[in-house]
Amino acid sequence: MPIQHKKRILIAPLNWGLGHATRCIPIIKALINHNFEPIIASDGIALSLLKIEFPDLTCLDLPSYNITYPKKGKHFKLKMLQSSPKMAKAIKAEKKAVASIIADYQIDGIISDNRLGVHNKDLPCVFITHQLQVLSGNTTWLSTKLHQKIIKQFNECWVPDNLGDINLSGKLGHTTIYDIPIKFIGPLSRFSKKERPIKFDVMVLLSGPEPQRTLFEKKLLNEFNNYKGSVIFVKGVIENEQLISEEKNRVIYNYMTSSQLENAINESALIVSRSGYTTLMDLTKLSKNAFFVPTPGQYEQEYLAERLTTLGFVASCKQDEFTVEKLNDVSNYKGLSAMDYIVNYNKLFSLFERK
Missing domain, CATH: 3.40.50 (Rossmann fold)
Structure with a gap:
């Protein structure tokens, strides 16, 4: 044969x-x-x-x-x-x-x-x-x-x-x-929910096309300068080698592999990110609390963030309105929960x- x-x-x-x-x-x-x-x-x-x-x-x-x-x-x-x-x-x-x-x-x-x-x-x-x-x-x-x-x-x-x-x-x-x-x-996600001890108060998850990714990165690095809790930043910049830096209460990665990202999200109490649909699927799979900041002018992300805020799942705001103090709003929302499919x-x- x-x-x-x-x-x-x-x-x-x-x-x-x-x-x-x-x-x-x-x-x-x-x-x-x-x-x-x-x-x-x-x-x-x-x-x-x-x-x-x-x-x-x-x-x-x-x-x-x-x-x-x-x-x-x-x-x-x-x-x-x-x-x-x-x-x-x-x-x-x-x-x-x-x-x-x-x-x-x-x-x-x-x-x-x-x-x-x-x-x-x-x-x-x-x-x-x-x-x-x-x-x-x-x-x-x-x-x-x-x-x-x-x-x-x-x-x-x-x-x-x-x-x-x-x-x-x-x-x-x-x-x-x-x-x-x-x-x-x-919903499609490369991740699995794992019960892990919380290491970070906030995870900042950056992604999306330029120049908005960089503009958002600069704003958030500045906003989190005086934040008292522990923060992990993932810039979403794929380069030849992984770069990790630490300053004050922040750990900053240029990118993470899927397994590293899965662990880091599971180990973070709150995720601050864009309201892109894939991010939404990932955070739902891992049942996370989130604060969404949609990409300015992108109707789809603005709609998804507004819808989830209206339904009482996550807090959100426009990029130019974001401040670290707004993270206090998160306690008024129930967070995302997994859809077993x-x-x-x-x-x-x-x-x-x-x-």
């Missing part, structure tokens, strides 16, 4: 901060456990992180979208519009790169986490997103319509959330979309078993 090769699945997360890459980690591990061979493709810090996490897997470069944020949140939509010709060019280059990868590596299926050009009409293709509705202020109808048009080029759409009333994405992931199967696969990966991956 001829030797049966493992089916190769191209998995490609968007390089927009680290969230898309980190939420693909449990999917990549599940593919390996179910006898598939994942081939990873991305760019920038997202690809760097996955190379560290999976040193034995093939990791390939894709053209970068080069997405940056404006310094002022109110210019976010304008910046996105100005970037669209550049993005369209990158997506065209991405499609060309994917065609070459499919031929060179004999790819059997594709999973794209928000990479718009990573699909092929001859292969089973999945799009991962928590945004069936894309918030953009008074142009939400248009951004949603354009995004759904892209989603419909795939065979299935996987939404990392619960289908029922108790969910994380609210109106983002719970809206009607026709012409394509939508599968709710439960077991994914049936056999059923989910059956799409790639079809001839």
